[in-house]
Amino acid sequence: MEIKIDNQDCVTVARISGSLDANTVGNAQDMIMPLITANCLLVLDMGQCDYVSSAGLRLLLMVAKGFKTIEGGRWCLASVSEEIMDVMEMTGFVQFFKTLDTVENAMEAVQKGE
């Protein structure tokens, strides 16, 4: 698992590649959670993420909860694979996340606050 963080047009884009599971969530958490600050705009690009385990879903849920504790700020998942999307649907996690098909659409959404 690897995470690359970029800033584009006031939006932080974190590109997660590889597997998000119990082995890697610790690192992922250390990198992503500090990005959640007042009025931040964050897109998690899941295009290169091939697997999200139960622990991985829980990290995403922590991100969602993190955004509830700050002033302003918006976030969105982008390019989630069909398989991961299915798992989020089956387990009910999907209700906590906003997901969009491309990074561009996700960036636009968090910028506009749609």
Next chain:
Amino acid sequence: MLRIDASPTHKHGSFNLRPGKPLPFGATISPGGGVNFSIYSRNATSCELVLFRKREPEPYATIPFPDEFRIGNVFTMVVFDLDFENIEYGYRMDGPYNPDEGHWFDRTRILMDPYAKVIGGRDVWGEEPDWDNIYPHRARIFFDDFVWEDDHPPEIPLEDLIIYEMHVRGFTRHPSSGVKYPGTFTGIREKIDYLKELGVNCVELLPIHEFDEFENSRPSPSNGERLMNYWGYSNVGFFAPKAGYAASGKFGMQVDELKALVKELHKNGIEVILDVVFNHTAEGNEQGPYISYRGIDNKTYYMLTPEGYYYNFSGCGNTLNCNNPIVRNMILDCLRTWAADYHIDGFRFDLAAILGRDQNGAPMNSPPLLETLAFDPILGKCKLIAEAWDAGGLYQVGSFPSWGRWAEWNGKYRDDLRRFLKGDSGIVDAIMQRLQGSPDLYQMRGTNASINFITAHDGFTLMDMFSYNEKHNEANGEDNNDGENDNSSWNCGWEGLTDETEINRLRIKQVKNTVSMQLVSHGTPMILSGDEMGRTQLGNNNAYCQDNEISWINWELLDTNAEIFRFYKNMIAFRTAHPVLRGQIHFQGKDYVGSGYPDISWHGAKAWEVDHSDDRPIIAFLLCGLHAREGTEKDNYIYVAMNMHWDTHVFELPQLPEGLQWHVFANTDMQPPGDISEVGSETRVEDESKFIVGSRSVVILVGK
């Protein structure tokens, strides 16, 4: 804050360890880091923890419990730095092997934790397992942190409950279901709108604890198709949901998926009752496999004869030793887990009479297990429903120890209604009891003791009850010797499917007669999933092994039998709209609110007269709406005439209070749409003094 217990004290090879906590049993992610393993065995002399990487054939580590880690009869330790998401664990136990004395220890076997919260090995339903697997059902570790938000069990009173008994897989497995995830918990979630349209407010799921669908699997002699353990009345583990029922089972996320289903059902006002099987396990008799209990402490977990053989009160090879204190606690822990972690609303106990037997198999007066469950604080609002008999001949319908908490599957309700519906004579007095919530059986317990069912998974479907005189179980491969012989069914003139319009009309009418009577009865109705669309099993009354179209619901029947569905839906709406049908206290047969009418009165062809000497199956009753809920609510007057005779009969109608008129809600003798109306749109009768009730018909009138 740093915790001292986050530091290991011992080492085994590369594993860091420290002494564990004996409670809770099972594998728990410990707050100080590490995983706390704890397992009971009274007779084991030593124990080893065996660790596998997920799905690998051989273990990667074996860690003996050091002697100093054992507390009493509990082996416990914390193991640090485990990749808990990707491992599976089991135990090896050493101890005496002496079946005459009840001991079956075998240190070569790898045993599943009886408290395993997730069990791998049958992750995808029907996927051929590796038969050489040295550890086929594998305990896994799960982090229990589901986000329930503000979910709360609806806590619907039993008298207001309408139970829908269903099979998780069979409900949506058929391609006609149209769901994205057929045959799964998610599939049910996709069908919630259907359940709401039907109007039921509780689903009772056939066993969803982990079981082995391949147990006793074999080819069918009739078509070669594989027969499976489809119903699942054979537990591998009591604490883990069936992985194969989860679309996400292949990812090991069945716990979250089931919880998401419960949460969504609750959000829609629907409760969840689980059918739980504590009478035996999947380990079978002396020839059965070692899965868990047998190798951990055979003498504790099973009822044994003085010679060391398994008692077989379950008809399934062994009998769980329910009133052994250890097993009793396990059952309690298990139900508490389902109530607290999964927000389950109630339990139906399979062959519950076994739960009242002592360790030698003798029925007890005040069985401690049943009493414990009745008074347990965590289960305090859960429905407790007993199947009040067992395969050892103990029949306790009407006498199951209840402490005011236990309800029963009312087997007499089923039997008497079936006989009445097929037109037997001499049954009217019994029917009067059944319609009132069986006060003859439950006088002190009220109507909530009686679960009124006529069909259930075990037996004919309702349509088959009126299509077959005899069972047709050849497809089960047991020469038609399995399944109940005494069905009180009637084929309406032809055995099985027919093109005869008259016979088919009569069958549909009989289905409507049944649901009419069931939904105006006091007590809690339970309907069998699929009956509301006239489902057939082609005469198979024991489809426990049929994972195919015999058992699956064919949703096209909703079109074929649209009139049956409409009838069910409107009858459910009628029951829901009329509190006078849903009293918690039995009727008294007298007027105690000053309305001039008794709460219930009985009638025959003549108003106010029941001719008990009349052998014809004819009866009618009148409910006084001012007595609804013991006079605390106002409702309409309701009159129900039941004529199961082959001839038409004129029923003289009881006179209503001045200003009220009779309106027809249902008349099963009529073709749709005249067979039933929408609630509130009933039309006035032509003649207030009498009503012609067709042969084998039920008429429901509303006085308003």
